[in-house]
Amino acid sequence: MKILSTLFLSVLLLCAAPSQAADDWNGLHAWVGRYPSEHVAGPLPLLAQPALKAALGKLLPKAERQTLARLDVETPVRQSGDTLIIHLCRPRNCPTDLAMIVVLPSQKKVWAGFFTREAGRISTRWYGNQDDYMSLPEELRKEFATRHGN
Structure with missing residues (x-):
């Protein structure tokens, strides 16, 4: 019985413990000089890495996450x-629909800036998980401002 309870407790602790991958911020440096969509450190591209994906998921509203998914240049x-x-920017429309993501892995800080220019409307939005932009x-x-012509 003691073996079963020890085994159960071990499984419970493993399931409850945060995964090492979800907290691997320093592994993001592997993408320096590489494209974010490349599979550099395993099967996932940069923005799908657990630490960054979790931070962006908490940081960005659903509409901005959808916008980010459309920016594939x-x-x-x-x-x-x-x-x-x-x-990142939208194909054939980079100066009018773009994003800049800034990551400070050592401090687990992320900022995401979006710029959109449409007929009669210009919008700049910044999101940060710990500090203002x-x-x-x-x-x-x-x-960031130079990329959209300002």
């Missing part, structure tokens, strides 16, 4: 210090 992931920069370095904020 990408540039290689860039690194500035410990910060990873991901650029103004905490981003000025050069990254300028880079």
